[in-house]
Amino acid sequence: MKTRSTFLLSTLCFGFAFLYIPILVLVLYSFNDSPLATVWGGFSFRWYDALLDNKQILNAALLSLKIAVVSATCATALGTLAGLTLNRMGRFRGRTVFTGMIAAPLVMPEVITGLSLLLLFVSLQELTGWPSARGANTITIAHITFSMAYVAVIVQSRLASMDESLEEAAMDLGGHPFAVTRDITLPLIAPAMLSGWLLAFTLSLDDLVIASFTSGAGASTLPMVIFSKVRLGVTPEVNAVATIIIGIVALGVILAAWLMFRQERRRGGGGDS
Amino acid sequence: MTGAIRHGAAGRLWRTTVITLPYAWLLLFFLVPFAIVFKISFADPIVAQPPFTPFFDWAESSPRRLLATFDNYLFLLEDKLYWVSYLRSIRIAFISTLLCLLLGYPMAYGIARARPPWRSLLLMLVILPFWTSFLLRVYAWIVMLGKHGVVNNALLSVGFIDGPLQMLYTDAAVYLGIVYTYIPFMILPLYASLEKLDQNLHDAAMDLGATPWKVFTDITLPLSMPGVIAGSLLVFIPALGEFVIPSLLGGIDSLMIGRTLYDEFFVNRDWPLASAVATVLLFILILPIMLFQRYQQGEES
Known part of the structure; x- marks a missing residue:
């Protein structure tokens, strides 16, 4: 018994070291004064200064943020409807196809999704003239498509764990199905929708392959610019970008954990969920 | 749903709206694109916009002439490059999945056996890297493994090695990258x-x-099989088509099918051949994806 828990403990330590050391190294090197990765040239903010002057990276970051906000919002709306369809609408024709279309994007290799969407946009343009050019709009549509599946899964698992009796009671009292969804279901699944939005936002901000396929000339997102830079090797400015992103994520997670902790305490600290 | 029936037309309208909107979106932007990929995989590449021949010859002859061709698939069979890419991808994805299982199982077990307050903290530490950029986490390994990277420097200063090891741009780096990002x-x-x-x-x-050991093989492992299968599929399927990790960490000769497809499309600009490569990859993936869907539905009920 003793040996096994030592084994588990050391695997856990090894696993977490494996997960976190590369990230910590990246953060550390973003403050390295030397442009060579090999030598520590002292502490400095020079790569952050360089970042402020780098129009290419700043514009790409701005474009990525815009796409991420719009696509996460649309994906949350569509994904919530999809979650309701999976869990509150009973049987309907084509349900199997629908569940397949929700599950498949979660694992589909990005090169296939990217290629297929680009070919769709090209064919649509030939047939209807729309989209007249590929760029931010086509990337946004692509991002909505794959991230709405993630939102749908999150929302539907929340709906599955929820008691339907409140909604049924409201319906029995004569509430219109739309009003019941708006006034009862949606407030109850709001936390799941928020997690879904955050996940969709992160996925959009991070996507390289699908954006490369669906973008046109001139529209380069942040991952596309980063990829073209790191293909040539270590780039100190990218270390700085990485550190900023990691910092924002860490802050967000600490904030979320604190909010959850406070909410649990307010509820009286009972329950382990 | 009883509510819809009780509320007649208005209820049915709401129900239809809820189902139709996401359904139509996914049909148009997820399912139809695959049909188009399939169609274009039977075309010939030409220098034009778009760079492939149409399925039918609309203008020339009055009974429409079918222009579809199997050339792309025949080419995939003939050229060794594609065989090598597919087989290597399957091998790399399979071994990476095993490595993930070997490291992930004891970690998951250790977390499940920890005290409840520790449990949520450890779980959060597992999920946290997922929220930071995937691309940047792959890039971190360039900093780690490079010729003058952190690992080489450490080994040199301790005196384990005399000269820097070639770690970056090898298959080992690709395995490491996949395990790191998918664990x-x-x-x-x-x-x-x-x-x-x-x-x-x-x-x-x-x-x-x-x-x-007997408890583990007879009780723990069989009872955790659903998790083993789900986790393995979640790693294996995306790893098979992985593009970023082999392009950043793998050698020039490290062919994985995702990278071959990308190059066929962007470098050679042969859209029909890229579509054929994608179609074959999709056929390889149909079985694992259907397994995954069945698991997802099992979770629902």
Whole structure:
């Protein structure tokens, strides 16, 4: 018994070291004064200064943020409807196809999704003239498509764990199905929708392959610019970008954990969920 | 749903709207594109916009002439490059999945056996890297493994090696990159099934004199099989088509099918051949994806 828990403990330590050391190294090197990765040239903010002057990276970051906000919002709306369809609408024709279309994007290799969407946009343009050019709009549509599946899964698992009796009671009292969804279901699944939005936002901000396929000339997102830079090797400015992103994520997670902790305490600290 | 029936036309309208909107979106932007990929995989590449021949010859002859061709698929069979890419991808994805399982299983088990407050903290630490950029986490390994990278420097200064090792741009780096980025997908489903495990079963078997190994192979492992299968599929399927990791960490000769497809499309600009490569990849993936869908539906009910 003793040996096994030592084994588990050391695997856990090894696993977490494996997960976190590369990230910590990246953060550390973003403050390295030397442009060579090999030598520590002292502490400095020079790569952050360089970042402020780098129009290419700043514009790409701005474009990525815009796409991420719009696509996460649309994906949350569509994904919530999809979650309701999976869990509150009973049987309907084509349900199997629908569940397949929700599950498949979660694992589909990005090169296939990217290629297929680009070919769709090209064919649509030939047939209807729309989209007249590929760029931010086509990337946004692509991002909505794959991230709405993630939102749908999150929302539907929340709906599955929820008691339907409140909604049924409201319906029995004569509430219109739309009003019941708006006034009862949606407030109850709001936390799941928020997690879904955050996940969709992160996925959009991070996507390289699908954006490369669906973008046109001139529209380069942040991952596309980063990829073209790191293909040539270590780039100190990218270390700085990485550190900023990691910092924002860490802050967000600490904030979320604190909010959850406070909410649990307010509820009286009972329950382990 | 009873509500819709009770409320007649208005209720049905709302129900139809809820179902139709996401359904139509996914049909148009997820399912139809695959049909187009399939169609274009039978075309010939030409220098034009778009760079492929149409399925039918509309203008020339009055009974429409079918222009579809199997050339792309024949080419995939003939050229060794594609065979090598597919087989290497399957091998790399398979071995990476095993490595994820070997590291992920004890980690998930350790987390499931920890005290509750520790459990949520450890789980959060598993999920946290997933929220930071995937691309940047792959890039971190360039900093680690490069010729003058952190690992080489450390080994040199300790005196284990005399000259820098070639670690970056090798297959080993690709395995490392895949395990590093996909391990949360392995740990989470494993944890979910290990957490549900009844500790009494374990204790009873131990009391009856079973060795820890026997308890593991006869009780723990079989009961956690759903998690093993789900985690393995979540790692194997995306790893098979992986593009970023082999392009950044793999050598020039490290062909994986995702990278071959990308190059066929962007470098050679042969859209029909890229479509054929994608179609074959999709056929390889149909079985694992259907397994995954069945698991997802199992979770629903």
